[in-house]
Each structure stands twice: as C-alpha cells, then as structure tokens.
C-alpha cells in the first residue's frame with residue numbers, strides 16, 4: 001500500500017464550496033457551533049444546531065445531488081459537525097468516528113470470529129492484569145456504574161461485576177456480543193450487565209453518565225486500530241466528573257536491535273531466490289512494520305519512551321505525534337532494526353502494570369519491528385539521535401504511518 005497522496009475529496013475546500021458558499025450556518029466557525037455546552041447536555045442550542053444543519057442537508061441534497069455519493073459525503077460532514085457540537089469536550093471528532101458502516105465492516109467482522117477472542121483471553125499477561133487490577137481494587141468498583149467499551153466476550157464486564165459494580169454497560173459492534181449475551185446469562189450476571197450491540201459512537205447509553213470506563217483498546221504499536229479514539233469519544237460524552245478511565249497510563253518505547261540473521265532472512269533473501277534476482281521486492285518489504293517476537297539478546301540499546309498517554313486527559317490530536325529520541329547504545333553492532341513496545345499501567349490504589357517489551361513475558365501484541373533497509377554501524381557509548389513521526393493513514397484511519405529519521409536516513413513504514 002502506498003503513502004497517502006493528498007486529501008480525500010470531502011477534505012478539500014473545492015468540494016464544499018459549491019454546496020456551502022451561500023450557507024451562513026455551515027460557514028460559521030466550528031467553535032461557534034460547538035458553543036460552550038458541557039458534553040452530553042441536552043441543551044437547546046446543540047439540538048437546534050442539529051435541526052438547522054439537517055434542514056440544510058436536505059436542501060443541499062435537493063439542490064445539489066451531484067451524485068448519490070456526493071450527497072452521502074455531505075451528510076457525513078454535517079453529521080460530523082453535529083456530533084462535534086453536541087458531544088466532544090475537546091471539539092474534536094476522530095476519523096474513526098466518521099467512518100461509514102461499510103468502511104468499517106471488515107474491522108468489526110474480524111472481531112466477530114471466536115478465534116481472535118480466544119487468542120486475547122489466552123494471553124494471560126493481558127487478561128490477568130485486567131482481572132487483578134479490578135479484583136484487587138474492588139473498593140474502586142463497588143456500587144459504581146461502569147462502561148466497557150468494546151466488551152467482546154464480556155470478560156472485563158464480568159470482572160467489574162464481580163468486583164462489586166452496581167451496573168455494567170457493555171457495548172460492542174461485532175457479532176461476538178451475541179456470544180457475550182449467552183456468557184453473561186450462563187454466569188447469572190444478567191441483572192448487573194446490560195449488553196448493547198452497536199458502535200459506541202452510534203448508540204445511546206441507558207444512563208447519562210458512568211463512573212468508570214474500562215476498555216481493552218490497545219493494538220500493535222499501542223495505537224494501531226485507533227480504538228482509543230472510540231474510548232475518548234465515550235469518555236468525553238459519558239464520563240461523570242471525577243470518573244476514571246482504566247487503564248490510565250500507557251507508553252510506547254523504542255529500542256535498537258542488532259539482528260543480522262533476521263535482516264538477511266528478510267532483505268538479502270531477495271537477492272537470490274532459487275537462482276533468480278528478486279531484489280526489487282526489498283522496497284516493499286522494508287516499508288512494512290511487522291509484529292513479531294524480538295529476541296531480547298539482540299537488543300543493543302537502552303529503551304527510550306517516545307510517547308506517554310494518560311487516557312483520562314489525552315486528546316485525539318495527541319494520538320498523532322512527532323518525537324525526537326536518543327537511543328543509548330550498549331553494544332557495538334550493526335543496528336538492523338528498531339523495535340517498539342508498550343507498557344500499560346493502571347495506577348490505582350493497588351497498582352498493576354504489564355509490558356509488551358522483548359524482555360517481558362510474551363504477549364499476543366509481540367513487538368513492532370521497523371527494519372532498516374541497510375544496517376547502521378553503532379558503537380557502545382554512542383547516542384543514536386532520531387525522530388519518529390506517527391500519523392494515521394487518512395484513507396484508513398485505523399492504520400498508521402510511522403516515519404523513522406536516523407542520522408543518515410529516513411524510512412516510512414505502514415502498520416496495516
């Protein structure tokens with residue numbers, strides 16, 4: 001897959017101009033439309049704004065109707081403004097929330113199959129960390145209303161219920177929720193856990209506010225899948241003052257790796273494949289970030305944190321970032337790749353944390369490897385300076401582009 005090449009049609013001003021140039025409301029500053037209302041308030045001006053926007057959408061549909069597709073894009077834009085106005089504390093609406101159902105279908109159908117849930121449930125580091133933090137902090141959950149964003153089989157909801165939550169609302173868009181309904185009944189927790197099928201961005205919860213949001217939203221390289229966007233959406237709309245999102249603190253670290261064997265397997269391999277030169281394939285190979293287990297013996301630097309996320313305060317824009325880093329080299333070697341991993345932390349009374357790093361117990365996330373096209377010679381004691389840029393793919397906001405700048409090179413990788 002190539003790099004993003006310019007804005008989508010509805011992102012360009014030219015697309016909007018013919019439709020909107022005479023419409024003062026749609027030309028208004030988005031901040032004016034958002035006003036200063038609290039998220040979730042059913043105050044008049046947001047719904048008025050919504051009505052007015054809808055009226056204008058209808059007019060736009062009648063007047064414009066360049067094609068059904070154009071009208072759909074316009075509706076999306078208006079819907080985006082409406083949601084901004086009514087729901088988002090920060091005034092931001094993530095690209096994931098704006099995805100059409102058909103654009104996001106493959107994502108949710110992948111979660112409909114039992115096997116992905118089996119893999120996650122069998123990842124003891126992950127699942128036991130969630131269990132331990134809820135069971136050991138039962139006083140935090142007692143009599144609370146809890147929202148589980150993306151409940152899957154319902155495992156986190158059931159941990160929360162067993163920890164004494166008064167009510168748990170479990171939401172998932174994928175078909176796995178039908179299994180969760182059976183699972184919850186089989187464990188006699190139907191009085192406590194309410195399951196709702198739908199995207200958190202599309203449904204209305206049966207309560208105005210929740211005390212706690214739990215979610216297992218973490219993807220490869222922490223941010224792949226962009227599911228954190230959905231958790232932040234839920235936080236801004238439903239979390240009561242003084243409420244908490246768990247896990248709360250996460251970070252992404254980078255470390256240098258010297259693994260010539262792995263490099264040859266993936267790069268030099270193409271020079272001679274059964275006697276044929278396939279070197280042109282290298283260009284494709286080096287742009288793919290790969291999730292794999294890195295042998296801890298091949299690490300040649302100290303890890304360095306490139307991003308810290310506090311789920312209670314982070315805003316959407318911070319999920320794309322640029323960070324300068326410095327890797328302290330410990331061993332003289334050819335640096336063949338860098339690898340990223342995450343640490344998840346739940347800073348409660350009884351703190352629980354786990355790492356997906358190469359030196360920790362293996363998890364289903366493994367590590368994310370960024371292979372260097374050509375190895376880079378480094379010596380013990382060197383400080384390898386670099387810059388990392390993380391951006392969502394505009395054409396597919398659940399996937400990411402990561403650009404790694406090192407002293408004499410720059411490479412962009414895609415995570416998809």
Ligand SMILES: C[S@@+](CC[C@H](N)C(=O)[O-])C[C@H]1O[C@@H](n2cnc3c(N)ncnc32)[C@H](O)[C@@H]1O
Pocket residue numbers: 108111117120121149150151152153154155156171172173174176198199200201215216217218227230
């Ligand atoms: C990583 S799985 C976690 C499942 C479960 N919580 C667990 O810990 O085993 C994420 C789940 O969130 C669901 N999900 C992702 N984004 C969602 C959204 N915006 N609305 C509703 N469900 C969502 C997916 O369908 C998937 O089942």
